[in-house]
Amino acid sequence: MALLVDKLRPRTLDALSYHPELSDRLRSLARSGDFPHLLVYGPSGAGKKTRVIATLKELYGPGVEKIKIDARVFQTTSNRKLEFNIVSSVYHLEITPADVGTYDRVVVQELLKEVAQTQQVDLGAKQRFKVVVINEADHLTRDAQAALRRTMEKYSPNLRLILLANSTSNIIAPIRSRTLLVRVAAPTESDICSALHLAGKKEGWTESEVLNKRIAKESGRNLRRALLMFESIYAQNEKVTDKTLIPPPDWEALVTLTADEILAERSPARLLHVRARLYDLLTHCIPPTTILKTLTFKLVARVDDALKSDVIKWSAFYEHRIKLGSKVIFHLEAFVAKFMRIYESYLMGMDF
């Protein structure tokens, strides 16, 4: 009785409901016998991983679905022990090197070599190579990506890589040139609507067309999110109508509250208060970029048009700094301070 989103996940390329041409291409790739390294990228909730798993199934058959998790311990040069989880089947490994932060290079080097240097022993296997799926490839450090480069060529008889990323911007060019780029676009809203409709029908829920559209819109074309929201709404409400409120996630509710507070009062004391809120969000593992982005859109929606471009500009400015710096709270706070200042001086119609 898992959640809908996992229960209804398509398992084969044929079951995938949107981007049929992409599914076709993947299928032909899998059947060609010359499977390339892939760099699959697209926004969150677009179905990258689902597609990759379906492709793997196409490659190896149902064996890839028998997966387990290994917890491996790696030792860094500084003798620190890193715990690292590997999801694996007989035919493939799935790793998230970003889990170990800056030590991802160690993992990539050790693990990939280990896998690549061993040939497939199972003679019944459809393919001679193993596939290593690297999640969050865009979070790999430069070092780790550089470590991948040579491995990809040298051990290609035994190893194929599938990199999953949200965007290719963080992937170094040598890797991009060694992989086949596969873009998985976010589903359109109507795609989402039909997926929701399908889910609703399977569950036997009475659904509302309008609500589905609203969910699709609200989810930001993120199918996972849409499905989770969909389920969340049905979990909270006995009867669902067109007007049913879509409950925001807890963190978003807090960001909204923070935005309200910022707009209500602009003062150093309020900034102190906002800082506490931001800390709260950050400690609860909401990424700073998400916070900044959500906050910005909440704020922008409520300020005068003349200010909007300014707010966006500063938001982008500090978002960049979050990436450049190390203590994100400083930049978030600076953004709020900046906003308070420009908002106040706009309200007063004067400038210092």
Add this chain to the structure above:
Amino acid sequence: MDIRNFFGGKPSQSSSDAPAKPAAKKEDSSATRKRRSRKVVDDSDDDEDVAPVKAPATKAKPKSQPKPEEAKEEATTSSEYFASSKKKARPAKTIEKAQPDKANTVAESPKPKKTAEEPATKGRNTTRGSTKQATKIVEDENLGADDIFATEYGKAGKGEDAYVAGDDSDEDDGFEMLEVRPAAAAAKRIQKKQSSRNDDDDVVMEDLPKIPASKARTGRKRKSEALIDEDEDSDHQELKKETKKAAPKAKAATSPAAKKQKATPKNAKKEDKPESKELQDIFDSIPTIEAPEPPQGEPKKFKFGAQQSRDPAVSGTKEMPVGQENCLAGLSFVFTGVLESLGREEGAQLVKKYGGKVVGAPSSKTSYVVLGGDAGPKKLETIAKHKIKTINEDGLFELIRRLPANGGDGKAAEKYAEKLKADEAKVRAMAAEIDAEEKKREAEKRKTAAISQGPKTTANASQTPPSSQVISSSDLWTTKYAPTSTSMICGNKTAVEKVQTWLRNWHANAQADFKKGGKDGSGIYRAVIIHGPPGIGKTTAAHLVAKLEGYDIVETNASDTRSKKLVESSTLGVLDTTSLQGYFAGQGKQVESGKKKLVLIMDEVDGMSAGDRGGVGAVAAIVKKSKIPIILICNERKLPKMKPFDFITYDVPFRRPTAEQIRARLSTICFREGLKIPPPVLDGLIEGTHADIRQVINMLSTARLDQKGLNYEEGKQMSKSWEKHLILKPWDIVGKILSAQMFSPSSTSTLNDKVELYFNDHEFSYLMLQENYLRTKPALAGKYQGKEQRLKSLELMDNAASSISDGDLVDRMIHGTQQQWSLMPTHAIFSFVRPASFQYGNMSERPAFTSWLGNNSKHGKLSRYVKELQGHMRLRTTGNRDEIRQQYMPLLQEKVVRRMMDEGKDCVDSVIDLMDSYYLTREDFDSMVELGVGPMDESKVKLETQTKATFTRLYNSRSHPMPFMKASNVIAPKGKKEMPDIEDAIEASDGEEVVEDVKNEDEEVLDLKKDKYVSLPKKKKAPAKSKKTKKADDDDEEEEKPKKARKSRAKAKA
């Protein structure tokens, strides 16, 4: 010069020359008066001629000149000095006492006046209970630093004035709290008073002190009174109205003074007063302010951190005055409240620089209280009680600007000079003492030398110790001037005496087996521990006391290794022995059979460090059974490692001596060494070193090398360069950098100083600043009002915040991959100094500790939770950690936590089902609760205890799917070759058989044992595990263990 001369300052020399003249003239028209007074001035002295110009002339005067006139002046001064000193001692009686003195020197005229005044005041006393008034008069006189009668007369008025004001506020709270009396008005009033003295006596008196207006005002005064009179009247009326309530009182009080007024000028002239009128002018012209009434009723609750907020509101807006050297000599100041532009520190510096004294709390001896806003109620009370003159910061500046060097010939200055002289005499005496002693030693040395050379026995070096013992010029000054008697020890007299008594009684106490405490309770201790900061003479005192009590000294200090063993073995020989030094005296020395007592001095006990393992314990053990007295010396008594000494030693704390206690000794040294250092400079040095005598002496010794004297600035610089560097705590750092003084234009701290603050603790300082920069009231926004202020403060806030953001980028370059440590100063500027430069101002509360650290570690903890959660859910979900947190979490919380909150225990079963389907454990449930924010915040999640209990029970009783196992092997980056992980795949491929494998294979057992999940109740696995653990011993660690996937339920997915 002008009227003021008649009332206020008298020409110093006039006393003898023109006794009665001005008195007669007083009632004359102003014009004549002026001329007269000038004449008087002319008569008096050449010096006085320059009187209007003030400074240069007077500067020269007080310095002793060999002229006969001067001598005369001196005489009177001293008489006055004594008179006033008597008064000072006993304010209530002084008037009578002082009178005879005066009477001797002067005509009788003052007497009747005085007496007349006294009954009057007494009468008042009975009716009004205004004893204060009388004392006030006297006080003011003393403080006024002027001719006694003149001041008395003048100041009496003033005192009354203040008194009235005080009374007034008594009755009418909040009346004109800090009114600064306009000098011009005051001046006018005087004239008015003269014309209408009879009918308006009280008023006249009240205003009298104000006569000496600033020079600018004199021109006005020259106008005929008639003209101004009406003006004055109305002016005065106003004032009267203001002080309505107090008026009757004032009247009564002032009437006697008014009587006095008639006589005074005469007295003043007759009296041999050395005062210069311009000095009096200055004193009187300083705009005084009224001290606000101390708040009545309940004492204000002490606000924590209020002390820190004592920073000026608009600091640095005023120009620092430049005055004559030592011009505040003899005056003592008290600072209270928040001054307009001066920081407390700066104010104190300023006063000290010009030779004044800064006292912490006001007393009757205080010359001026420099009052700022929000003064302490206690101080205000004292001010009201003693009627101390209160001035504001401008008044202080004015004083500094106008007072002549060395305080001119003011009374306080004279006193000061007297005191200096007395001090000097003392210094000379002490120097002579030292000289004598040195000579004695010299003689002794010569004698012993002669002896050793005479009979040419073994000319043993060791037998002629004098050469090393006798102080020679090559000795360090600290040795040279080491005290030779208890009286020469600076400060800590009682402490030294305590030690001495203890040592003296030690053998008696020993006989009593340390059972009797004795008078001071020291009798039960075998050892004494002296503790205190460095350089205040602990070792010196210990040695001296031992010497004086006739003990021979065995000393160990940090230069000896003092481990447990060594302490035991080395002291064993000492502890129950007697000294033989008495029996084998050196050549030429008397054999003293009585000298067989030993004392063990262990210096620097707290210096026992790693090398002296067990040393402290050993010493403590020795102390418990010692047969000789032991003196232990340390700096820090409270250290944990000093704990063994608790209860077994007699604690004698040594405190830092005060500047007064050291000064005499230091001046002696300076005198002997031919160094000319004025006392304020000496005080500065003492203060700069925190009363470290040793250091000051060393500094003097250094200064002697190339200079003959030091001035204030040099002294300051020197003590700064010798400053012991102490590292500030993060709280102090942020308090300092955000304090208003730091950035005020008058601040002397350079950019480097501010950066230096950062480096006091470079890891914390910027975090602390970031935490606290929003808690200030920015001084820069202080000059705006309302909306503008709000905008300004937002602007400052924004600037500071973006600067901190800049700083973080630099921080990344330092601590990131680049490790550009040379950027530290840049980081200091961006993240610390610059934000503070915007946001400095009063802190409304105590600086808070940075919350970044706590939040960071919390973030670490919670992201571990998320990681764990994601790890567990991974087989089911495709999302990464952020997606799990942001997208799954809300729904899971809804479906798990919220549901249990709402539905209670009924839903527990299905909740566990859901959790199992995602391989979530009981801990994950707690993590989930903890991960909620906003509406799902942990604090808002309230599960019924019953629900929770049911949940826990049910969860434990069921079996749960396990998605993975933990590997026990560590993959080292290089070195050992490991077997490839491929085994995994093989084994996992037939996942179904894994369970059986566990039972069959020995090697796998260890995996199970180490797996934290094994401890979870497992129907199937539990027996297997217990069986296998027995065999676990023979397992080979090196070999890689294949991991098992136990997916009893996980299989459901496939």
